Amino acid sequence: MITNETVKYIASLSRLHIEEDRLPVFRAELESILQYIDQLAKLEVANVPPTSHVFQMENVFRDDVVAPSLTPAEAMSFAIDQHSGHYKVPKVIE
Amino acid sequence: MDFETVIGLEVHLQLNTATKIFCACRNDFGLPANTCVCPVCLGLPGTLPVLNRMVLRSGMKVGLALNCTINTFVKFDRKNYYYPDLPKGYQISQFDFPIAKKGFLDFITGGQEKRIGITRAHMEEDAGKLIHDDAVNATLVDYNRTGTPLIEIVSEPELRSAQEAYDYLSALKLTLQYLNVSDCDMEKGSLRCDANVSIRPKGEEKLGTRTELKNMNSFSAVKRAIEHEAERQARLVFSGGSVVQQTLLWNEEKSVTVPMRSKEQAHDYRYFPEPDLVPFTLTEAAIAAVRGELPxxxxxxxxxxxxxxxxxxxxxxxxxxxxxxxxxxxxxxxxxxxxxxxxxxxxxxxxxxxxxxxxxxxxxxxxxxxxxxxxxxxxxxxxxxxxxxxxxxxxxxxxxxxxxxxxxQGLAQVSDEDELGKIVDDILKEHPQVVEQIRSGKANAAGFLVGQAMKRMQGKANPKILNEFIQRRVMHV
Structure with missing residues (x-):
């Protein structure tokens, strides 16, 4: 059973802000997803090999060869805020 | 009541590959901030990771060197958490199919051989580096380290003292150095160690509640932190309290462990298979080939x-x-x-x-x-x-x-009897009273004459031959 508290907890893990009046909407959606999973769990899968990826591909590698990185200007162009070549973010330690 | 300490160690090893684990940026230490970053390791939308061939190879080497079983089916998973050192909002790691599992490390501790189980070793990417800058009242982020290949090596909780943990780490480091897969330099952070510590009454099978120790930057710091934490837990239990499961940071200057803030402790990583990487299958032949290359x-x-x-x-x-x-x-x-x-x-x-x-x-x-x-x-x-x-x-x-x-440099010792003879005769003439002493039975008085002769020959005489020679001359001349 998904409760409003569960929705709040999942939202906090994902750093999402959800208004109190929207909680029942998400609760219902998560509930229906879980019901679908329950439905899948009832299927007979004893003879189906487990799938970990939807593509039937494996062993895709890259050789250990250096290619140019971004220039500092390019790297910093994504920064909302910066300081002496670093990305600057709100303090995460008191 | 007598307590025993139960310790398990998690070691993170940065690999010395030329490039990062999932992109072609240089894997290097000490470069100017954010000069080794690209759209892949910055986690920009629309980019895809591709595994560095050498990382899988090093992972196999480490696993085999630690006597592990290498999984023939290997995949990556996402470990989700939000922190500024992790640009994608998740770390690509391995959850249920790590590269290696169930091994052991043999080493010598306290003059005895000891075998410690290795639970698993898995591949993952390192996070960026955070600098907490009071001057600008902000956290500064350097993503050069993001995507550095890591192997995490997890031991069974089979270590029983801080000294054993120290000896295990030394032996593990030496083994890894023989493999030449990493610098293994704790100061540079290419080898890092966290410790899980609990205590239990001697003879008890059940494990006590453990705490996780972080932030030790040398093997001796690991040892001190474990000693301190085991004592803290014992005092707590003796005074009627109980150990709370938490993560503690070792403060080297004050030699104390300090709880991490609860906000940083949300251990709900919601692992799921990494959809951007396809799985890997390893043949027995490929595993045997790597085994054959181990020193x-x-x-x-x-x-x-x-x-x-x-x-x-x-x-x-x-x-x-x-x-x-x-x-x-x-x-x-x-x-x-x-x-x-x-x-x-x-x-x-x-x-x-x-x-x-x-x-x-x-x-x-x-x-x-x-x-x-x-x-x-x-x-x-x-x-x-x-x-x-x-x-x-x-x-x-x-x-x-x-x-x-x-x-x-004319350093050969003189053993030539003619040359020795001349010098010794001179010495004997100069010290007749010493010669008399030797003749009257004080054999060790010859030492003085040997010293005198040595001095004259600037140390180039063979002292043993010289001594015999002097004894003979004194007695027979």
Whole structure:
């Protein structure tokens, strides 16, 4: 059973802000997803090999060869805020 | 009640590949901030990671060296958490199909052999580096380290003391150094260690509640942190309290453990298979090929060298403490030189020269054959120990031939009886009262005459021959 508290907890893990009046909407959606999973769990899968990826591909590698990185200007162009070549973010330690 | 400490260690090893784990940025330490970043390791939308072939290979090497089973099916998973050091909002790691599982490490602790189980070893990417800058009242982020390949090595909770943990770490580091997959430098952060610590009454099977210790930046800090934490837990239990499961940071300056803020402790990582990477299958042949490339590992080598050369554990431990040093010894031993003398010269004078120069034996011009020649010249009496040490100090840097240096510097001991005879006769004439003492039975008075003769010959006489010679002259002339 998904409760409003569960929705709040999942939202906090994902750093999402959800208004109190929207909680029942998400609760219902998560509930229906879980019901679908329950439905899948009832299927007979004893003879189906487990799938970990939807593509039937494996062993895709890259050789250990250096290619140019971004220039500092390019790297910093994504920064909302910066300081002496670093990305600057709100303090995460008191 | 007697308590025992139960310790499990998690070691993170940065691999020394040329590039990062999932992109072609340089994998290097100490470069200017954010100069080794690209759209992949910055986690920009629309980019895809591709596994570096060498990372899987190093992972296999580490797993095999730790006597693990290599999984023939390997996949990556996402470990989700939000923190500024992680640009994607998740770390690509391995959850249920790691590269290696169920192994062990043998080592010597407290003079005894000990085997500690290895739970698993898995591949993952490192996070960025955060700098908490009070001056700008913000956190600054350097993503150069993001995507550095890591192998995490998890031990079973089978270590029973801080000292054992220290010895396990030393043995693990040595094994990893033999593999040449990492710098293994704790100061640079290429080797990092977290410890899980709990206590339980002696004889109890059930594990106590554990705490996780982080932020130790040397093996001795790991040892001190474990000692401190085990004592803290014991005091807590004795005073009627109970241990709370939490993550603690070791404060080296104050020698205390401090709880991490609860906000940073949300251990709900919601792992799921990484959809951007397809799985990997390893054939038994590929695994066998990597196994075939492994060097002889330190513990096995230690055992073999003790048996093969008849040397002491103590000496063998020093020899194998650096792969190149042990290689040097074995190359020199091949010449058939007396092994016992060779060990003494390796672990004594040669080690001293290395420590003075803060370098490895491969950095020297000295070759194994040169050291063998030097030891041989000492043993056949050509040169004195003292002269040999001077020659060694010369040839470690110059790489000159030992016999050449002996001739050039005239260091050969004089054993020629004619030459000795002249000098000894002079000495005897100058000290008739000492000669009388010897004749009257004080044999050790000869020591003075040996010293006088040595002085005159600038140390180039063989003291044993000189002593015999003097005794003979005194008695018969």
């Amino acid at each position: 002889e590992l330190p513990f096995v080598r230690l055992r073999r060298m003790v048996a093969q050369y008849g040397i002491m554990d103590y000496d063998a431990i020093i020899l194998v403490s650096d792969r190149a040093f042990a290689d040097f010894f074995e190359a020199a031993a091949l010449t058939g030189v007396d092994v016992k003398s060779l060990v003494n010269w390796m672990n004594g004078p040669l080690m001293k020269e290395l420590k003075e120069r803060r370098c490895r034996v491969t950095d020297l011009k000295l070759k194994p054959l040169d050291l063998a020649a030097l030891v041989r010249r000492v043993n056949d009496g050509t040169i004195s120990n003292l002269a040999a040490k001077d020659i060694l100090a010369d040839i470690v840097d110059s790489g000159k031939d030992v016999d050449l240096v002996i001739r050039e």
